[in-house]
Amino acid sequence: MIKTETLSKKRSGPVLFSEYKQGEGVKKALELGRENILFELKSSGLKGRGGAGFPTATKWMLTAASNSDKKFIVCNADEGEPGTFKDRVLLLEYPELVFDGMIIAGYTIGAKNGILYLRGEYEYMLKSLEDYLELLRMDNLLGENIFAGKDFTFDITIRLGSGAYVCGEETALIESLEGYRGEPRNRPPYPVNTGFLGHPTVVNNVETLASVPHILIKGGDWFRTHGTDKSTGSKLFSISGDCKKPGVYELPWGTSINELLNLVEAKNTKAVQVGGASGICLPKSQFNRVLGYEDAATGGSIMIFNESRNMLKILKNFMEFFVEESCGQCTPCRIGNIKLLEGVERIEKDDFTFSYINNLKELGRTMQAASKCGLGQSSPNSFISILDNFKDEIFGAKRKGEKNV
C-alpha cells in the first residue's frame, strides 16, 4: 500500500520540493474537471521544462480538442542533455508527483495510456518505478475505471530508451517507441495531432508533469507568484562543475547567475554554460543575466567553469558530443557539426584565418535555421557563444591587429 502521509524529504523548495501527498493532485483534478484544469494550467503560465519552453496548457488543449479515439501521454524521462540530472531526482524521490501529473494529463486530454520513456542509463530505477506503479494499481489508482463515476481508465507503461541523446527529442522519441531508428520526424504535423502510432500525443518533460499537481492544488495564480512575468514558477537546476555545492536546486525563475554562483559557493568562476552542451556560454561580464525563457534559457543544466579551465577544450568537448550524437539524417547537422569541430581543431593548431572562422559562424547560423530538429538547431550555440565571449583567451595574440572577429 502506498503511504499517504507526507514522506519526510530532505529537500525543500517553493513548488516541486514543497509538501505533497500522493493522490492529492489527482483528487483535485477530478473536482475541477477538464475545463478548469486547463484554465488553471493556462493561468499558471507553465512552460515546458524539457528545454523548448512550449506553453503546457496550449499543448494539452490542442490534444484535448482532437476527437481521436486514441490518445497518448508520454513522459519524457530521457534526460540526456549533458549536465542535467534533475529528472533523476524527481523520479527517485518524487515519483508520486510525476505519476500524478501523468494521470492528470491523461484525464485532461482523454488518453487511456501513459508511457514513461526512461533513459537507458536509468535502468537501475526501473524496478522501483514498476513496483510503484504496481502499488498504484493495487490501490485502484491506475487501471480500469480508476475513479468511481468518472468513467476514466488509465494505465502507465515504462519503456527504456536505447542510449541516444537525440531520442530525447520528442518525435525521435516517438519513432523509438514505435520501434524505428531514433530519428526526428518532419514537423508539422506535430505530435499533438499525429504522434505515437499516428495518434494525438502529448510529450512532456518529467518536471513539467511533476509541476501540474501543485498547480492544481494551489492554483495557477499562486504558481505565478514565483518567477518572472514570462517565466512563471520555479525551476530545478542541475548544477555541476567548479563549485563547492553541486547538485539539484529548486529556484524561482529570474534568479541571476551571480546569485546562483553564491548559492553553490563557486569561486573564481570564468564561465557558466547555461542549458547544457546545446546552450550558451556566459562570461563574467554577463553574470548579471537572469535565468528564464526571456533571457538565459535552460532545461536545467548549469555548468560552472573556473579560471583554470581551457575554453577551447570545453568547446571541443561539446562539438565532439554533437558530431557523435547527431542522428545523421539531415545535412546541416550531420556535416555541419564536423566542420565546426574541424574549426576548433584548427584553432588549436593555430592553422586558421579569421575569414574561415567567420564562415564557420555563418554556417552555424544556417544550422540553427535549417536543421531538422532542435539538436542541429542548437548545436552551434556553444560554438558561437564561446568564440564570441572568450575571444581574448582563444585567439589571444593572433587577434591583435585584426578587427573582424
Place this chain on the structure above:
Amino acid sequence: MSKREYERIPVSQQAHVVSKPKDLTAIGGMVSVQINEKKITVPLGTTILEACQLNQIHIPTLCHHPDLCIAGVCRVCVVEVEKMRTLQTACSFPITSPIKINTSTQMVRKARRHIIDLLLSEHYGECYSCFRNGNCELQNLAKEFGVDNYTFGHVKTQRYEVDSSSAAVIRDMNKCVLCKRCVRTCIDLQEVGVLEAVKRGHETHVGTFLDKPLAEVICINCGQCINRCPTSALRANDPSDEIWAAIDNPKKHVVIQTAPSPRAAIGEEFGKEAGKSFTGELNTALRRIGFDRVFDTNFTADLTIMEEGTELLTRLKKAIVEKDESVKLPQFTSCSPGWVKYIEHFYPEFLDYLSSAKSPQQMFGALIKTFYAQEAKIDPADIVTVALMPCAAKKFECNRPEMCDSGFKDVDYGLTTREMAKMIREAGIYLPEMPKSHFDDPFGDASGAGLIFGATGGVMEAALRTAYELVTGREVPFENLVIEPCRGFEGVKQASVKLENCVEQYKFLEGVDLKFVVAHGTANAKIVMEMLKKGELNDVHFVEIMACPGGCLGGGGQPIPTSNVIREKRAQAIYEEEASLPIRKSHENPHVNYVYEKFLTDGPCGKLSHKLLHTHYVKRGKYIS
C-alpha cells in the same frame, strides 16, 4: 477485389502525414496562401513544394522524389514561412492554414548554398571523372547556386570501400549524399529492405545487414535504387569495356538482342522527350558500332508465350482432367529475374508455382549458341552474346550457374539502356538521326505480343491472345486485340475471360472462367503472395509479376530520372509501336514456327526445349548466414 484492400502505408513514413480532404468544397477544404508576392488557394494538406510547382516557382530539391514518400533530410528545399522561427522544408511542409511563404530570401539562399557546400565537402572525387557528369542532381544544384569553391574543404581520401560484389549493383558510398532515396525505394517501393541508414552522427551511412557485401544479402538486383539515386553512389555493374573488347576482336562473332523497353526509352539519353521508340534507329546504330548481328528479344518473348502457354495448358489439363492435386496453380510468370530472386528469398516454399520457362533473354542466349550457331555455321565458342535490357537483374541472371544449357554461358553480358547509350555516344553516333533498319534473320522482326512484354500486364496480354485462340479457335474477344484489363499502372489487377466453344483438344476447358492477376513492383508482388498464402488465389489460373514498378519499361537499367509520368509515356510508346505492327500474336510469328519446325522439333515444352528453354530455381530464404 476492391482497390482499398491493397493500399499500403510506406514503412519508412509511418502515419505522420497530413492527408488531403476528400471533399475540397467543404469548409476548410481549400486554404489560401501567399507565396512570394502571389496569392493562391490550394487543397488543405498540399505541401509547399507542390504548391510552388503548380505555380511555376522553382524550389531546389535533392532527397525528394515523386515516386517516394517524404524524407525532409537534405534540407536544400528550405523556405521562409512567416512567423516561424526556423526555415521550413518545402517538400515536407503541409499547408493547413493561411501562411506567407518566401522562397528566396537572403537567409534561404545562404542556407541552401551552405548545405550544398557541406555535401560537396564530403563528396569524394571530381565530376569530370564521374559517370553521372551531366546527369547529376548534386552537380546541378552546385551549378544552380554557384557553389564553385569548396568553402568547407573537400575530402581527399575515400572513407568507404566500393562494394562491387554484386553482379548487378555497385555501391560507392563515397559519393553518397545520404538522401535515403535508395532506402525508401528498397523498403517502401519494393518492400525488400536491403538498405538502411546505419550508425549515427558523422558515421551515418547507408548500409546493408551487418554491412555485408550486396551479393551476400537479400538484394533482388532490381536496380530500382540506382534509378532514384541523385548521384553516382549507385550504379549498375557495367560490362561495356568487355563488350568493346569482343567487338574489337576479329575472331569473335558478337551478337546483340534488344528488348523492347530500352528501345522505348533510349531516346531520353539523347535529350529526347520520353514517349518515342527508336527501334529502327537503334538497329542501325548497333551495326555501326560493330555488332555482327542484331536480334529482337521479342522473338523469344513470342517463344516464351508458346512455352509458358503450353506449360499452363498442361498444368490445367493435369488439374482438371487428371485431377492431379500436386499440380500448382496459379502458374506464375518467371521472366523477371528480380521477381524470381524475390520469390527465392521471401517465398521459397512457393517456387513450384513459377513457370519453368526461362526469361526471353536466356532463351535467346541458349538458341543463339545452338540453333543460330548451327544455321550460321559458326563455332559457338566464338560467339559473344550481349543482351540490351532495361534491367539490372538481367546481369545477375545471365551469371546464374544454371544458365549454361547451350554448353556455354548462354548470355555473356547484360547491358543496360544507360550503358548502351554511353557506347553509342562513345562511337560518335547521335542515335535520333540514324536511318532506320530491320532486325537480322533468322529471327527477324517479332510480333507485337512480344513487344508489349515491356509494360506491366504485357506478358498476360500476349499470353491471353495466344492461349484463348489456341483453346477456342477464335481471337480474344477484345477490340483490336487490346486487352484493356491488362493495361494501366494499378498495383494489382485482376480479371478473367470465359472460355466457350472450345476446340476438340481443349474441350476440358469448356466454360472455364480463365482468371488472371497482374502485379508490378515487388511490394505488390508481396500482396499477391500473401493472397496466395491465404488461399485467396485458388480460382486464379495465371499470375504475371514484374519486379519493377510499371514493368520492364521502369526497369533498373533505364534512363534516369524516372517517375510515373515518364513511365506512362514509355508505355504509350510501346503500345503505339505495337498497334502499328502487322503481326500481333506470338503464335503467328513465322520465325517462331520456323524454329519449332527446324530445331525444337518436338514442339513447345518438348524434350529439347526443356533442355534449352526451361530452368529450375534455388530456395534461398531470407536468413543471411
